[in-house]
Amino acid sequence: MRQIAERAEVSIGTVSHVINDTAKVREKLRQRVLDAIRSLGYQPSQLARGLRRNETNIVVMIIPDITNPFFPAVVRGVEDVAYGNSFRLILCNTDNDPRKEISYLNELRSYRPAGWLVIPAADSVMAAQLESAAASGAPVVCLDRQPPGWKGDVVLVANEAGAHSATRHLLRMGHRQLAVITGPLHLTNAVERLKGFKRALAEAKVPIEPEYIQEARFNRQSGYQAAARLLRMLPRPTAIFACNDLMAIGVLLAARELDLHCPDQLSIVGFDDLDFAEFTAPALTSVYQPGYQLGTTAARLLLKRIQGSKQFPQKIVLPSELKIRHSVASLSPAPPSPSRLRQREEALEIR
Amino acid sequence: MRQIAERAEVSIGTVSHVINDTAKVREKLRQRVLDAIRSLGYQPSQLARGLRRNETNIVVMIIPDITNPFFPAVVRGVEDVAYGNSFRLILCNTDNDPRKEISYLNELRSYRPAGWLVIPAADSVMAAQLESAAASGAPVVCLDRQPPGWKGDVVLVANEAGAHSATRHLLRMGHRQLAVITGPLHLTNAVERLKGFKRALAEAKVPIEPEYIQEARFNRQSGYQAAARLLRMLPRPTAIFACNDLMAIGVLLAARELDLHCPDQLSIVGFDDLDFAEFTAPALTSVYQPGYQLGTTAARLLLKRIQGSKQFPQKIVLPSELKIRHSVASLSPAPPSPSRLRQREEALEIR
DNA sequence: TTGTATGCGTTATCAG
């Protein structure tokens, strides 16, 4: 700054003023300063600026598992609106580890981020942690999961409704031995999906076998293990609702290993509708979640908060939607394997 | 810091000394300071520290497309080693847009990151930009692609060899009408893969049809379009080598729409071996790239540089490996559709 | 409208 002040023959304060538009500066001086900035390729130090202003243009985003394609979609949405508003994203992967999450929350606070976007890894302790992060001044909005006790902004997907419609679909297709592989039940979205499943069953007056409810960890591996357990039970469930697509893939794998053909011998519904759901064998029936929109809406909400909105805490719920493909068979008659032609047409229509 | 200095009844300088271990401090005082730190829940301001030291514990990572599952795997590797060494990752998604990349490079410099990890989006201009980033003192290591002219550290995968073995596989299966869908040819990895393809053809003395070489953009959409072009040609290629899995999925889709059965009427090989390759219909034969290792090795190399290693610039090449599944058929006799049993066994063995 | 001076929270130098 001193250099450009000298070059433009003004004071260092004036330079700051033209940069931040914080005082009226005579056009002539302004131009001289701007020219100097350009010719020296000057970039303001975000560190010094942040130190002085007590706030940076960083938005911290905390996600549980970057390896689950659902989250990158969300990140993409966030990044698009953040970048467009000249915020930079620092991305933290917690590996579903609450300790890592807390550590990020504490350490990154000292970078004075403008705001926080967090997909909580777990835990009811979380709410308190988030409170304290928020206490430092920067707004926090939660995505995808609502930690119990959290009273701030949150953007969710219609988990209960999505699970409900998935389960109803299974029931409509004649299934009565329904199993479910849930996510970790300390996560609200996992709980909500289970609720939707149970409600559909209750409405249809189909009894729920407690062993048919298996908890897993939202990844393929644990989904596989849960499915292996389920498929050993007698009577064997005729359909499994996996509460996310990664676990559904695990189910697919377990079924293959037991030589159970999907959908003829085992129907599967997933949740997320990841890009690849359309291309698995058989194409996976799954509940679509608008990941990208989840990201953009959360980011936009955060931006408003950063700009000082004192609106009452929001709870935004985005719709989910069942995408019917070929991993569910009708149970009653001999299941007619769909002709290749029909497969193709439906695949097209779904895109 | 002043607060804890008062509480521990030492000077502020001493506090700094115990925090940074930058001078021998009498054990008694040290304990008092440490206690004060704990009881006040003090976190040093990374901004002030960065400003003073002229360097932060941030590592900036620039990737082209977070939506392509290959990159999250790399990020995961980077994050693991960075976090373990108490560096924080700021992740930038360039959307394959060189301008966005340059903008990130310039702006983020003012955060004084400890180092840069970049998967270049494009462009020969890049090398110069990276130079200038490096000129600011922080080391840069390139991943996955080597921008022409870049003389610094780089960690790659054996692209040429991988493509070569994929193509040889196709030739061995009797294919002679081989088409390839390349990535953007301003990217070294795309060029290398094309080279491998051409070399295999040359070695087998199979002529190359220029129209059979289609350039796309490493995503599903463009892969689909390229495939649609190829499949309209006469004679129609009997096999397509898609230079990444997303494009291979696009090919699968295009084939479906034309009612071409894969692998009987069209063989496909991909590159990346993304998680889902095993679950597509048919399971995709693809060249495995060790994404996670790419990330960890690059991060480790960067850490060494940050710690001051003046070693000669490294070029590390990680091996790739062809994973044979079911998207390639033998051309010569009537292609026997593999029995379900065999499918299962191979799938198992591949895991 | 412009310039001066102070302090943001640290680290580092240097004198005691």
Added chain:
DNA sequence: CTGATAACGCATACAA
């Protein structure tokens, strides 16, 4: 070993 004190680069209150 410990404590003052001067930067680091910037924003801002206030004086001019």
